[in-house]
Amino acid sequence: MEDKAQIQEAIKTQGEVVRKLKSEKASQEQINEEVAKLLQLKASLGEGDGKHQFVLKTAKGTRDYNPKQMAIRERVFNTIVGSFKRHGAETIDTPVFELKETLTGKYGEDSKLIYDLKDQGGELLSLRYDLTVPFARYLAMNKITNIKRYHIAKVYRRDNPAMTRGRYREFYQCDFDIAGQYDAMIPDAECLKIVYEILSELDLGEFRIKVCLVSSVTVRDKKLWCHVCNHVCYSQVNDRRILDGMFAVCGVPDDKFRSICSTVDKLDKLPWEDVRKEMVNEKGLSEASADQIGEYVSMQGGMDLAERLLKDQKLSQSKDACDGLSDIKLLFTYLQIFQVTDKVVFDLSLARGLDYYTGIIYEAVLTQAGVSLVSAEGQNGAPPEESVNVGSVAGGGRYDGLVGMFDPKGRKVPCVGVSIGIERIFSIMEQKAEASAEKVRTTEVQILVASAQKNLLEEKLKLVTELWKAGIKAEVMYKKNPKLLSQLQYCEETGIPLVAILGEQELKDGVVKLRAVATREELDISRSDLIGEIRKRTSEA
Amino acid sequence: MEDKAQIQEAIKTQGEVVRKLKSEKASQEQINEEVAKLLQLKASLGEGDGKHQFVLKTAKGTRDYNPKQMAIRERVFNTIVGSFKRHGAETIDTPVFELKETLTGKYGEDSKLIYDLKDQGGELLSLRYDLTVPFARYLAMNKITNIKRYHIAKVYRRDNPAMTRGRYREFYQCDFDIAGQYDAMIPDAECLKIVYEILSELDLGEFRIKVCLVSSVTVRDKKLWCHVCNHVCYSQVNDRRILDGMFAVCGVPDDKFRSICSTVDKLDKLPWEDVRKEMVNEKGLSEASADQIGEYVSMQGGMDLAERLLKDQKLSQSKDACDGLSDIKLLFTYLQIFQVTDKVVFDLSLARGLDYYTGIIYEAVLTQAGVSLVSAEGQNGAPPEESVNVGSVAGGGRYDGLVGMFDPKGRKVPCVGVSIGIERIFSIMEQKAEASAEKVRTTEVQILVASAQKNLLEEKLKLVTELWKAGIKAEVMYKKNPKLLSQLQYCEETGIPLVAILGEQELKDGVVKLRAVATREELDISRSDLIGEIRKRTSEA
Missing domain, CATH: 3.40.50.800 (Anticodon-binding domain)
Known part of the structure; x- marks a missing residue:
């Protein structure tokens, strides 16, 4: 134990830190954090008196669920699992920790956010970072080539928490995936049907599901930011058939594809004029090329758009683009039968992706004005442009290569899946319950x-x-x-x-x-x- | 990376280890463990070829749940949660890790079995060891003095796993507890009613619930062994009113209470004659005292036994014993109304306890011949006497002091609870499903x-x-x-x-x-x- 006087000195300093934060009207979260440190110091002083004192708190970035929160959580889970089961899904569970090497090389830059266990002798272990890598490990280990499964469990990220915005270090993921070699777009369409069912039944307000061949990640602090799981996510774009085709026919030189793509990335934060300026002035693209890109990325539609683009004089010259557009067209055929096309939009402006996605990608966004998380973000000093995507509540896509990374012979198991952004849904449901007169019951006693x-x-x-x-x-x-x-x-x-x-x-x-x-x-x-x-x-x- | 030749040498040595174990007919578990090491070595050699190879396994002592196991797990959970809800319980959830100091000082010797997280900057964290300490932390932190809650979640122990016997490093606990200042024995009786309901509904075969004022822990390898959670558990006996009263009236000197108690402990492994011999020859107890103890500890019964002992000339001289016996009598009054006395036995021979128990304690045991775990233990070279208690599937008791350990002012919140030994129940149900012709469905598709x-x-x-x-x-x-x-x-x-x-x-x-x-x-x-x-x-x- 440290010297008593030293601790008392530290308590004094820490007290000043807290007072300063309060006078500066810092965020409540930050203040709480520093107050906790202060209490910890005081507690360590108390130990010297023979009576052990605890700092009564949960670990940073985590929370308890009280009975009311659990009642809401159960309601949300029942709706979601009900839909998964209606579509014939099985469920599996995997351990909360994996061998460290199982996670190695899967998350790029974000590996530093993985929680490692202390080396207490034996294997080196890490807490799972998502449910997808353990799923792939499970398939490869058990040589499973066909499965339709869901998995709802907590994952762990040593991220900067923002709990008022629903971002935690321990949080739920809720994944549904279909693995197997099947005919094109049938399982993909069923995933979208499931998202549609769940969001309708949860009654979260109006929503829209955007479909493209690349995904929903924004650059924030130079890291890719996933609006669905509300955490830093995988990096790099993998498959961009339509986008690449589009760039080619617009006259973007091959060696500028990646650089122009990252500029297109900014479309959800900047107006088109600024994006165009960057393309022309900084990236050296011709004005004509930029204008052509501008036309394409403003397009949104359904089956009709895919058909129109297939006949587009320029775009139809690219085999890549045509293949991609044909897939989109087939997808919309099935979506029409599934009666979900009122909410699904084919959107060319979303031009980003997760590392492991290799085909169709989608994102569901709440569009109703006043989704409460928007204002919560605003209050906490987040830049206003972030609120554009703040309603993202589900996302997913096709990842045909991931399982092969685990198979000793590299055998591929094609997969398509969806992740429901359940922590955001909890937050919305909690705020709705708070606002409504209806009392949330925590038991079912009759x-x-x-x-x-x-x-x-x-x-x-x-x-x-x-x-x-x-x-x-x-x-x-x-x-x-x-x-x-x-x-x-x-x-x-x-x-x-x-x-x-x-x-x-x-x-x-x-x-x-x-x-x-x-x-x-x-x-x-x-x-x-x-x-x-x-x-x-x-x-x- | 190590030198290739070095690795090849290690592979050779490890290959011999595996061959030796096989020729010695070592346990499959031990062989698998060594084979895994061998594969790891071979994989690390493969890395040199540019292609990364993974050892496809879960961490030691953990397992995946496949869809069939999940279907059984869901059925068991539905039955158990159904009973908890019928009795008006709420549920809570706590994070998988706690501040290390929250767990410090709660588990005595067994603290070394706690999984710590690596210090990656920030707080020092540990994985939860059980659900009881987080529950007490939750009550104290939120100043809750009344709650009836259940909590089903995984806990973590760096124990020596024995997976064929259902002992894992990651395993479920399933706890139901009633906290609050209430009239004597009413919540205690309800806990027993719940155990009765659950074991009846799960249809695991005949069972018996033993009640006493101390608990169900055996000394194994000089550690206290809990037959319910199948792990090393808390140490020391805390409250032993009837037992202490009994020792006193039998003429055991005060300073020999603890030593005689530990001899009585051995009654489930040794015949009475051997226990008696140890008391007299090693512990220096008089033959008359030993014989009187022998009479008491052989007693089993219900309300009638409590009444008879209350009138017992000797025992009625001890106020401690009378208080304890009156409580037992009151408990049986309520148990009669709850219609569960056909399975509940007041048993004086169970003379052991967990650190935090302070009153009534109970344990449910499957009594049907051929509970399959018995033979599983036998096969794996466990000493045969262990099978006596192997059917334990639930246990619990009153712990009025634990929450106070977390409260800065030491305010007590009386608690009584029960823990369902769910991993054992899973194992039994899985073996039953295996043995029966009925196919376990993993989906509900109609x-x-x-x-x-x-x-x-x-x-x-x-x-x-x-x-x-x-x-x-x-x-x-x-x-x-x-x-x-x-x-x-x-x-x-x-x-x-x-x-x-x-x-x-x-x-x-x-x-x-x-x-x-x-x-x-x-x-x-x-x-x-x-x-x-x-x-x-x-x-x-």
Whole structure:
């Protein structure tokens, strides 16, 4: 242990840090962080007094889920898993840590965000960074070439947390993937159908699903930023058939493809005029080429756009572009049958991608004005242009090469999948619950067995035993002689809709007084009819 | 990278290790471990060739759950959570890691089994070792004094794994706890009711719940061994009112209590004669005292035993013993009302306990001959006496002091809880599924939309879209023109009970050929009646 005086000095300094932050109106998060350090110092001083003091907090960037948050989480999971199961998915689970080398070489720059375990002898281990790499490892290890699976589990990133914006170091991923060698675009279309179903059923407001052959990552702080998982993501674009074709026919020289692509990247932050200026003035592209690119990247549509572009005099000269456009056209044929084309847009302006994507890519965005996370971002001093993409709640695409990286013989297993941005959805649902008058129930209890008089504990326990036996969710208070008022208050607080009140008279008459908490209506009902009546009244629960 | 020749030398040596183990008929686990090392060495040699090779394995002591295991896991969870919810429990979740100091001082000797995270800058973190300490931290941190919650999550222990016996380094705990200041024995009785319900519903065979005021831990390798979670557990006995009273009235000198207690501990491994010999010859107890202890510890019963002991001339002289026995009597009053006394036994021979228990303690044991884990233990060279307790599948008790350890002011929150030994239950259920003819389904798909002729993909997609819309779980194969036989085979393999077969004629007639996979019966049904018919036929699914 350090010297007491030293610690007291440190406490003084740290106290000043906190005061300074407060006077500067720093973010609450930052203040909390520094206050925690202060408390830790004070606690370490306390240890010297023989009494051990703990800093009562969770690790940085993590949180507990309280019962209310869990109730919302369960509702969201039920909707999502319901859709996955309707489409015939199995589920798997993998350990929270993997051999360090399993993760090595999969995340590029972001490897430094991986949590390593301490070397306590034995294997070198790391916490999983996503569910995709463990999935690929699982397929290769078990030589599985066909599977439709979902996996909902927590992943870990030593990222800079921004908890008010729903960005944590421990957070859920919710992945659905179809692996196997199949005919083109059928599983891909089903993934989009699933996103459509889930976002509709969760009732998050209007949304749009953007489809392209490259993806949804923005450059922020020189790192690629994924708007779906709200974290730094994989780098580099991999497959860009339409984009490459487009560049070629617009007269972009081969050696400028990558550089022009990164300029197109900026379209969601800068107006076209600025992007054009950069292309011409900084990248040395001809004005004519830039204008042609400008025409293409402003295009949005559906089947019609793909058909029009296939007939486009210039674009149709590129085999790459034609192949890509034919795929998009086939995709939209299936999407029409699936009745989801009202929300799906073929969008040429999204020109970015994750490392492992090799084909079709999509992103679902909430478009309704007032998605609450937008304002939350604004409040915390994030640049306003970020709010453009802030409603991203799902994303995914095709990655045919990843599993082969794990197979000793490099055998490929084509995969297509979708990741639901579940932490964002939690945040939105929590804020909606907060704003609405409806109380979030944390239990499903249908009835409280109560008493109006003293000394009826055993009679109440008898009744509650009967109810449990019938599968009714029921409670009794753990006091011998609780007041009737406190029993009724308990129902109000926890949302229990019914009370069965026992008294001497009721016991004599073989009845129960059944009270509806909301209306305060009471009626005497025979014990034999009670269970049927409870079921009838709470059948929607 | 090491020198190639060096690695080749190591591969040779490691190859001999493996051959030796095989010739010695070592455990498969040990052989696998060494084979993995061999493969790793070979892989590291491969790296030199420019192609990176991975060792495809999960970390030691961990496993993936495949879809079949997940289906069983989901069934077990549904039963358990169903019971928790019927009793009005909420649920919470906590992060997988805690500040290292939160765990410090809670697990005694076993702290060395805690997984620490590498110090990558920032806080020092450890993976959670159980769910109880995070629960206590959560209560103290949020100043919660009343809660009835369950928590099902994975915990981590750097233990010696024995995976064939269901002992892992990453494993589930499944805890239900009632915190709050309540009248005696009411929540305690409900915990026992819940254990009774869960074990009955899971249909694991005959079971018995042993109740005492101290618990179910055995000394193995000089460490306390918990038969419920199948891991090294907390140490030291805390509250032993009945036991202490019993020792006192039997004439055990105060300073010999602990030493005699540890001898009584051995009763589940040694016959009474040997225990008695140790007491008299090694511990210097009088023969009369030893015989009196022998009488008491052989006692098992219910309410009747508590009543008889309360009237016992000797035992009634000890206030400690009387208090404890009165509590047991009250508990049995409630257990009678809950209709669980056919399985609950008051057992004086269990004389051990976990560090944090402070009152009633219980353990549920499967008693049916042939619980498969028994033979699994035998096969792996475990000493035969261990099989005595091997059927333990739930345990718990009262711990009134733990939360206070986290509260800065030491405020106590009384708690009672139960932990379901879910890994053991998984193992038993998996073995039962393996042994039975019944196929474990990994999806809930009700119907496959199939075709007898070519070029009907779009028609199939139309039909499956209708079914999904109606909430039917349905699949279609991802091939344009699959053979009818391969579609029917898919149903057989995955247990899909129904097939909707489309053909040119059916489309013309506005019908679907509905085939029952099990009986091969087919009938034509109009499109408008299809959904109702599917629901009717799969209503039990």
